[in-house]
Amino acid sequence: MKSFCLCCVSILLLSCTPKKDMEYLVTISTDHGDMVAVLYDQTPKHKANFIKLAKDGFFDDLLFHRVISGFMIQGGDPESKDASPEKRLGNGGPGYNVDAEFVPGLFHEKGALSAARLGDDQNPTKASSGSQFYIVQGKTYSSEELNQLEINIAYGKKNQALREVLYQPENQTLLNQVMEKQTANDIEWLNQFFLASDSLIRKAKPGYTPFAFSAEQKATYQKLGGTPHLDSDYTVFGKVIKGLEVLDKIAAVPTGMGDRPVSDVKMQVTVQEMSRKDIEKEFGYTFPPLK
Numbered sequence: 668m669k670s671f672c673l674c675c676v677s678i679l680l681l682s683c684t685p686k687k688d689m690e691y692l693v694t695i696s697t698d699h700g701d702m703v704a705v706l707y708d709q710t711p712k713h714k715a716n717f718i719k720l721a722k723d724g725f726f727d728d729l730l731f732h733r734v735i736s737g738f739m740i741q742g743g744d745p746e747s748k749d750a751s752p753e754k755r756l757g758n759g760g761p762g763y764n765v766d767a768e769f770v771p772g773l774f775h776e777k778g779a780l781s782a783a784r785l786g787d788d789q790n791p792t793k794a795s796s797g798s799q800f801y802i803v804q805g806k807t808y809s810s811e812e813l814n815q816l817e818i819n820i821a822y823g824k825k826n827q828a829l830r831e832v833l834y835q836p837e838n839q840t841l842l843n844q845v846m847e848k849q850t851a852n853d854i855e856w857l858n859q860f861f862l863a864s865d866s867l868i869r870k871a872k873p874g875y876t877p878f879a880f881s882a883e884q885k886a887t888y889q890k891l892g893g894t895p896h897l898d899s900d901y902t903v904f905g906k907v908i909k910g911l912e913v914l915d916k917i918a919a920v921p922t923g924m925g926d927r928p929v930s931d932v933k934m935q936v937t938v939q940e941m942s943r944k945d946i947e948k949e950f951g952y953t954f955p956p957l958k
Contacts, residue, residue, distance in 0.1 A: 689940045690954075691718055693905065696935040697731070699917050702802070702910035704780050705952065710768040713782060713795065713904035718938055720798055725761070726936035732756040733926045736918045737806050738894065741783055742934055743799040755925060757799070764794040765902075772955060773903040774884050776893040778914065779803040780905030795902050802907060804918045805893040813885050816895060821878040824899075829864050832871040908952040 691714075693704040706714040720726060730747035731740045733756070746759035765782065775781060780802055782795030808816070833842045848856050868875050880888075880895065888895050907914060921929045946952060 688942055688944070690943050690946060691938050692941045692946060693717070693721065694937050694939070695726075695910075696937070697913065697917065697932055699920075699932065700910060700913035702907045702913050703950070704778075704905045704907045705946065705954070706780070706905040707770070707773060707903075707955065709770045709773060709955070710902060710904040712765050713768055713902055716765050716797065717800070717904065720761070721936045721938045725798060726934055728933050728935070730756070731917055731928065731932040731934060733801075734918060734920060734922050734928050734932070735926050737804060738918075739781075739801040739803050739805070740914065740917050740932075741799065741801040743783070743796070745798065756927060757925070760799060761797040763797045764790075765797055767793040767795060768902050768904065769793075769899050770903070772881070772883070774887070774893070775803050775805065775895060775897045775901070775903060776884075776887045776906075777803055777805050777891045778907035778911050779893065779903045780907065781897070782902045782904060784901060793900060793902075802914055803894050803897075804914055805888075805895075807890070807892040808888045808895065810885070810889065813880060813888055813895065817878070817880050820896060820898075824878045825864075825868070826861075828868050828872060828875055829861070832868055835871060838871075906952075908946075908950045 691706060693706060695702045695704065706717060708714065725745070726743060728748050729742055729745065730750065731742040732744055732747045732750075733741040741757075744756050744759040745761065746754070747756045750756060764784070767784075773779075780800060783799040783801055784790055784793060784795045787793065832838060833845060845857070845860065848860075865875075865877065878899070880898075884895065884898070887893065917928075917932055920932065923929050943954060947954070
């Protein structure tokens with residue numbers, strides 16, 4: 668996922684806590700229809716930031732400037748407002764980033780509202796853009812596809828964690844040994860070392876656990892679909908609970924350079940307070956429990 672922000676600074680956000688037993692309901696209106704979303708209490712920084720921007724009218728008349736069918740639709744770049752057709756978009760923001768908030772149980776199912784960000788090479792903490800967001804369309808996966816994807820993701824994350832540990836000063840001798848084995852192309856030794864490295868990683872990173880999809884993730888990705896390869900790399904802070912057909916319509920529009928729709932897709936974003944009980948009754952949505 669690609670997004671760019673002007674700088675990365677910490678901000679103090681105003682509280683977005685509604686009255687007791689009330690919740691914020693977000694409506695994203697377009698010429699293709701409306702999408703209604705809830706924002707997660709488990710990601711308070713992103714929730715507060717999005718609500719503040721929406722109440723300030725920040726998103727109004729901005730474009731969904733990047734649309735990829737079978738993947739996602741992305742918007743929130745302030746430079747997209749009244750942008751000429753040839754203008755390159757995706758670099759704008761409000762002047763700050765929001766700290767990453769990765770929460771087990773919040774994942775990239777279809778309809779997930781997630782924060783775009785700069786890539787890891789420029790943004791190792793995976794901080795989110797202050798305003799750019801995307802809504803997941805994705806695809807459905809077979810059990811076999813998910814199993815292979817899980818293996819690939821787990822390998823990549825473990826490899827990255829191991830590299831970080833090896834480059835710690837106290838592990839210089841071990842790093843030298845590994846580099847010698849790489850130079851000698853000793854594949855068997857390197858494979859055995861990698862397989863046995865969990866304890867080394869956990870010692871340096873006490874919170875480390877090997878990557879694995881939950882049963883809920885697997886069931887959802889098989890039935891509803893999504894983009895599972897983005898899990899734990901981009902913050903998921905909300906979910907569309909009505910209007911997935913609108914998401915599909917926008918994802919299907921013709922696009923040109925930079926995946927920008929040929930005909931502009933503008934948004935208007937509003938927020939309203941509604942009781943959780945009424946939201947659950949009207950939309951058939953159950954809020955995830957706070958942990």
